[in-house]
Each structure stands twice: as structure tokens, then as C-alpha cells.
Amino acid sequence: MIAVIDYDAGNIQSVIKAVKYLGANVILTDKEDEILAADKIILPGVGAFPAAMASLKEKGLVSVIKRAAKEKPFLGICLGMQILFDRGFEFEETEGLSLIPGEVRPIDAKGLKIPHMGWNSLEIRKDCAVTERIKSGDFVYFVHSFAAKTDAKYIASVTDYGGEIVASVCNGNVFGTQFHPEKSGETGLDILRGFLGKEATL
Amino acid sequence: MVAKRIIPCLDVKGGRVVKGVNFVGLKDVGDPVEIAKQYELQGADELCFLxxxxxxxxxxxxxxxxxRCADVVFxxxxxxxxxxxxxxxxxxxRAGADKVSLNSSAVKNEDxxxxxxxxxxxxxxxVAIDAKRVDGHxxxxxxxxRIPTGLDAIEWAVRAQxxxxxxxLVTSMDTDGVKNGYDIELLDAICREVNIPVIASGGAGKLEHFSEVFKKTGADAALAASLFHYGELKxxxxKEHLYKEGISVRR
Known part of the structure; x- marks a missing residue:
């Protein structure tokens, strides 16, 4: 069973539909027992860093997530990846979940359009669940204005947008994708297959 | 670098995909979900439903x-x-769309x-803009x-941003359905004034029209409807044509 954490983060349906399409069982939940009982957990997210953290706090999910992420595979998508880090600087400095060391800053791409929106290609840096089924040069779909700054040892893949941008990360059983695998066609589905492992049957 | 996008557009009426020429004379061209899936297999970067x-x-x-589309198309x-x-x-x-396109309603209610x-x-x-040459602008x-607004398309583009x-999403009514190429003059004028992505629409009839619009204007994406629906071009x-022309695309 895959638990998708429900915290008013927008566009959650697309993530659920993609996981279902791959043949995995999925529930959308904000309940502690259901999250802790799941085999794997996905934290989606569209919106702003402070609002997302406030929403998780209000629902009492911060400690639940931290506990769950110690025990089982955990994937943050887009803003859901950004809040895995120690802190973010969107509107104001906000504490994150600290599941991966690092912080989230505005994209610094001189003269380029912000948000970084559209299909961009990946350069794989590290072999892990979210990169094992794809190759450098594959395209995925990004929509974001902020990007993670972290140590190279956590970086699974990068993309180029006026400079290097962290595209996916991993730290033990905690994974994150800045792009939207659920909107990235067959490449995105392969990334989700990698994370879902035997939970994905298609 | 971000790839230039190719976007098939599906005009939907009564749950079916239809297509007319110059906004009139509608023909049924099929089931939207089936067509969407085919486009995904062909390598479309995005889909637009109107x-x-x-x-x-x-x-x-x-x-x-x-x-239904969001169930099977990613x-x-x-x-x-x-x-x-x-x-x-x-x-x-909530139904699964990632973006909404506003046209008349944005003009009537900017808020x-x-x-x-x-x-x-x-x-x-x-914001979708349908523009036509009238008295030199x-x-x-x-x-x-059907209804002229008196608004200048370039000024409206800047204001919308x-x-x-x-x-x-910029459609030239002068070139739409004519298959003689995108409206380079209109698109170039708008791309120069805004710094958000621009989708070119109206006028694609052959491969070269796609490379032309990306080479001669700052457009980020090109949209076409009937050309793809009737299988004139895949x-x-x-994508192959653009790649050969040195334009960054997802293949």
C-alpha cells in the first residue's frame, strides 16, 4: 500500500492516478495510523514552502512524517521535495523537515524566464531508486521557481537552466524529485516504477 | 536547456473532439481520450483542451x-x-488539469x-489571445x-502578464486554418514585450512552419489542431524535423 499524504497541496490527483496506473494500491490520507501502516509514502506538493509546512503542522503530520521516513521508502515531489530540506527562503525563512541536509533558494538563472517551466533533460549523478530505470538525456517536466542547494553526495540527478539545478535527490530511503514524474510521460512513470519497486505491477 | 514544446489542441464539444475551419463548420474527429493517448505515444509535450x-x-x-484523460495520459x-x-x-x-486558459473571460474580467x-x-x-489585423494594428x-474589443493585442499581452x-496562447485569426505558417509578425511583436512563455497558434501546415516560428520568434511552444487530427503530420x-534543424526538443 502506498500512502499519498493529504495536506491541501494541489494536484494530488495526478500523483494518485499515476501510481494507480502502475498497478499499485494507493490511499490519500492525513491519518497517522494509515501513514505509518503504508509500505511506501509519497509527499506531493504544489504551492509555497511556508504554507505547506504550516499545513503539515496544523494537521500534526511533521513528527509522523519524520518517523515514517526513518522506516520506509519516502518520496517528495516538487514542493514535497523542497520541504525535505532544513529550510526554505520562499517569502520568509521557514524550517523544513530536515530529512536531507540543505536549503531551498530562488533559482538564479540570469535573463531566463522564471518559473523554470517545461521539459528539461537530466544528467544522472548517482544510481538510486529514482534514477536506476532512466538515463542521462531523458526529459522530465519541471515547474518551479526555487531550487535545492545540497551536498553532492545527496544529488541523484541535475538539469541545466542558466546553471546547474538539483533535479532529484536521495538520502538512504528518502527520495525527492524537483520535477513532476506524474507529468513526465514514460520517463516519469519509469522513475515512479523505480520508487514503487514491487508495488508497481505494470 | 528547456525543450521547445509541441502541443496538439483538441476542440471539445459534447464530449467529442471536433474541428472547424476559421471557427465554423464543425466536424467530429473522435474520442478525446483515445486521441490524447495517441498524441502521447507520438511524443506530444502537452495537450490543450478547448x-x-x-x-x-x-x-x-x-x-x-x-x-478520463488524466487517468491514462501523463x-x-x-x-x-x-x-x-x-x-x-x-x-x-481538480479534475486533473494543470493549467487553465482564459480568453473572453479575462478580457471582460481582468481580476x-x-x-x-x-x-x-x-x-x-x-491567457489566450485571439488577434487579427485591423487598421494597421x-x-x-x-x-x-466574433466580437472585436478595441484592445491592442500587444498591449493586452503585456497587461495579462x-x-x-x-x-x-497567441492565435492569429489571419493565419488560423490557412496552413500557410504561423503569424511571425504578431508572435515576434508579443515575444519581444513579455518574459513569460508564449505558445504560437494558428497557421501550421507543414514541418517548416514549426522550425520557422522557433527560429524567427521567441515562442516557447507551438500548437496545432487539425494538422495533427487528420494525420497530415505526426x-x-x-520533433525529428526540429531536431535536425538544431532546435532543442524532447525526443
Whole structure:
């Protein structure tokens, strides 16, 4: 069973539909027992860093997530990846979940359009669940204005947008994708297959 | 670098994909979900659904179409046509759309652009502009190209960006359906004045029209409808052509 954490983060349906399409069982939940009982957990997210953290706090999910992420595979998508880090600087400095060391800053791409929106290609840096089924040069779909700054040892893949941008990360059983695998066609589905492992049957 | 996008557009009426020439004479061309899936297999980067009935029933049907598409197609979906309120925008986003496209409603009620951008983010808000040459300038038309507004298309594009549009879908009524190429003059003029992505629409008839619009204007994406529906060109052929022309595309 895959638990998708429900915290008013927008566009959650697309993530659920993609996981279902791959043949995995999925529930959308904000309940502690259901999250802790799941085999794997996905934290989606569209919106702003402070609002997302406030929403998780209000629902009492911060400690639940931290506990769950110690025990089982955990994937943050887009803003859901950004809040895995120690802190973010969107509107104001906000504490994150600290599941991966690092912080989230505005994209610094001189003269380029912000948000970084559209299909961009990946350069794989590290072999892990979210990169094992794809190759450098594959395209995925990004929509974001902020990007993670972290140590190279956590970086699974990068993309180029006026400079290097962290595209996916991993730290033990905690994974994150800045792009939207659920909107990235067959490449995105392969990334989700990698994370879902035997939970994905298609 | 970000790839240039190819976007097939599906005009939807009564839950079916239809296509007319110069906004009239509609023909049924098939089931939206089947067509969407085919486009995904061909390598489309994004899909645009336009509800051309723009009635209450039409919107209900459109939500079902979007929901069914989102079950099987995993790329960005834009939905437009008759969306007049934040509640209606929210409903299509919930159904599985990633972006909404506002046309007449944005002209009649500018606040809708800002309200939508505040709640859902700018990246969700596409403003569609139908423009036509009138007395030496490009004038914005609404209601499916039937009503002139007196607005200058380039000024309106700049204003839409200021109000919170995250992207512009620019259709030239002069070139639409004629298959003689995109409206380079209009698109170039708009791309020079805004710094949000611009989708070129109206006039594609052959492969070279796609490379032309990317080489001669700052457009980020090119949209086409009938060309793809009737199989005159495959999305994949367009991508191969662009690649050979040295333009960055997802293949």
C-alpha cells in the first residue's frame, strides 16, 4: 500500500492516478495510523514552502512524517521535495523537515524566464531508486521557481537552466524529485516504477 | 536547456473532439481520450483542451473528459473555454488539469487572472489571445473571434502578464486554418514585450512552419489542431524535423 499524504497541496490527483496506473494500491490520507501502516509514502506538493509546512503542522503530520521516513521508502515531489530540506527562503525563512541536509533558494538563472517551466533533460549523478530505470538525456517536466542547494553526495540527478539545478535527490530511503514524474510521460512513470519497486505491477 | 514544446489542441464539444475551419463548420474527429493517448505515444509535450460550447453542460462534460484523460495520459493538460470564475477554474484543476486558459473571460474580467494566480499560482494561468489585423494594428477579438474589443493585442499581452498570467496562447485569426505558417509578425511583436512563455497558434501546415516560428520568434511552444487530427503530420515527425534543424526538443 502506498500512502499519498493529504495536506491541501494541489494536484494530488495526478500523483494518485499515476501510481494507480502502475498497478499499485494507493490511499490519500492525513491519518497517522494509515501513514505509518503504508509500505511506501509519497509527499506531493504544489504551492509555497511556508504554507505547506504550516499545513503539515496544523494537521500534526511533521513528527509522523519524520518517523515514517526513518522506516520506509519516502518520496517528495516538487514542493514535497523542497520541504525535505532544513529550510526554505520562499517569502520568509521557514524550517523544513530536515530529512536531507540543505536549503531551498530562488533559482538564479540570469535573463531566463522564471518559473523554470517545461521539459528539461537530466544528467544522472548517482544510481538510486529514482534514477536506476532512466538515463542521462531523458526529459522530465519541471515547474518551479526555487531550487535545492545540497551536498553532492545527496544529488541523484541535475538539469541545466542558466546553471546547474538539483533535479532529484536521495538520502538512504528518502527520495525527492524537483520535477513532476506524474507529468513526465514514460520517463516519469519509469522513475515512479523505480520508487514503487514491487508495488508497481505494470 | 528547456525543450521547445509541441502541443496538439483538441476542440471539445459534447464530449467529442471536433474541428472547424476559421471557427465554423464543425466536424467530429473522435474520442478525446483515445486521441490524447495517441498524441502521447507520438511524443506530444502537452495537450490543450478547448471547450467550444462554453455552456454549463459543456463544462460538466469537459470535466469528465479531463478526468478520463488524466487517468491514462501523463503530461501537462491545459483546459480552456468559458471558464468565468475561480470556482470553475478550481473544478477543472481538480479534475486533473494543470493549467487553465482564459480568453473572453479575462478580457471582460481582468481580476479573474490575478485571483486565479493568487490562489493556484501563475504557472496555472494561461491567457489566450485571439488577434487579427485591423487598421494597421493587431486587435483582440473575443467570443470565438466574433466580437472585436478595441484592445491592442500587444498591449493586452503585456497587461495579462502584469495581472498574473504565467503563459500566453497567441492565435492569429489571419493565419488560423490557412496552413500557410504561423503569424511571425504578431508572435515576434508579443515575444519581444513579455518574459513569460508564449505558445504560437494558428497557421501550421507543414514541418517548416514549426522550425520557422522557433527560429524567427521567441515562442516557447507551438500548437496545432487539425494538422495533427487528420494525420497530415505526426507530432514525432515535427520533433525529428526540429531536431535536425538544431532546435532543442524532447525526443
Amino acid at each position: 471547450d467550444i460550447t462554453a455552456s454549463h453542460e459543456g463544462r460538466e462534460t469537459m470535466r469528465e473528459v479531463v478526468e 503530461m501537462p493538460l491545459t483546459v480552456g473555454g468559458g471558464l468565468k470564475s475561480v470556482a470553475e477554474i478550481k473544478a477543472v484543476l 479573474l487572472i490575478s485571483a486565479g494566480a493568487d490562489i493556484f499560482g501563475k504557472q496555472c494561468m494561461v 493587431f486587435e483582440v477579438f473575443i467570443n470565438g473571434g 502584469k495581472l498574473g498570467a504565467g503563459e500566453l 507530432v514525432r515527425d515535427v
